[in-house]
């Protein structure tokens with residue numbers, strides 16, 4: 001079956017065909033590094049990690065690029081609050097982000113591109129937009145004129161007028177031609193970081209960094225662009241307006257993929273509500289396999305509600321699947337199970353269906369002792385989840401108790417043997433007596 005993906009640009013599922021041969025250029029909007037990343041970020045980044053892993057599993061040659069927004073108002077404000085330089089904040093949280101990425105087992109990204117390393121490319125794009133008449137200068141910066149771009153709104157389905165209504169008052173700069181116009185190059189304000197340029201000392205606007213990075217790394221057109229749904233408007237709409245206007249080519253991106261938002265306890269995560277959970281805090285409580293299984297149990301386009309109950313359920317499912325592999329004894333051909341996995345993933349990366357399939361496989365092993373574990377581990381590689389049983393050695397004292405119980409059983413001293421079983425159970429160890437001996 002061919003891979004079908006839901007393309008936000010076309011508002012429908014469509015067959016996925018890379019622009020050139022077998023190669024896929026994938027770009028996903030990375031974090032603004034002014035604080036620790038939260039589990040909402042984990043939702044989006046794990047989703048695209050699984051997507052990239054699956055595309056490689058299908059045999060595509062994927063180059064996965066992610067930007068890092070390391071210059072931004074939020075970084076400057078955080079630095080002021082903390083009384084340190086903006087570079088120090090950006091550096092601290094970039095490092096923290098990489099630690100989180102590693103802890104989340106996100107291994108699919110080929111290159112991370114910090115915006116500050118692309119200032120020349122950013123300036124080149126701004127200059128092109130000025131020359132082509134898509135940009136204009138005001139006292140505080142250079143702005144993009146959305147009314148000049150005839151396809152403005154094609155991704156989000158908004159007209160320029162509708163877009164204007166959603167622009168916050170913060171963005172209302174005196175002299176802007178249209179309310180929805182956005183800043184490409186912010187001219188220097190006292191005390192703010194800046195770069196020298198013939199356009200005036202200043203720093204980049206948010207939208208331009210991504211198109212400068214992708215144009216440098218991929219060229220003006222590429223295959224796949226991802227991010228969460230909050231970015232469709234205005235961010236991704238602005239990216240299209242900038243790049244297609246600058247290059248005169250369309251589409252900038254063939255397939256746009258957007259993840260649903262993660263909420264905590266049914267509410268938007270926020271520090272004031274006290275429901276803000278960082279990735280590092282979540283991973284203190286739950287292991288990465290449990291967290292990833294919880295995340296992939298929902299389709300990437302649907303919203304996720306993070307709750308303790310959902311995490312418990314993921315933990316139970318993980319233990320169930322792992323536990324089943326212990327019962328796998330009879331060698332069988334697992335091809336048909338792999339085919340079911342591929343069918344589910346080919347349908348717009350339907351990971352909840354894959355989780356249901358894994359549970360079905362667990363059930364099947366428990367019933368028939370068929371060894372489906374090679375297929376389970378293969379699927380696990382794509383999901384980034386380790387389904388191998390982790391046999392931690394028991395403390396010597398407990399091993400001695402298990403041996404003692406076996407002796408007692410041989411001597412048919414059942415009551416004493418049962419007392420030991422109960423004692424072990426209290427300490428979280430379950431025993432299973434098999435013809436080959438006692439398993440724990």
Ligand code: AMP
Pocket residue numbers: 029030031032033039040041043044226227228229230231259260261262263269
């Ligand atoms: P930010 O650092 O806020 O610019 O976000 C970086 C990436 O994470 C973007 O793709 C966002 O759309 C995504 N993101 C931020 N918050 C959430 C959330 N609560 N759920 C899902 N994705 C999110």
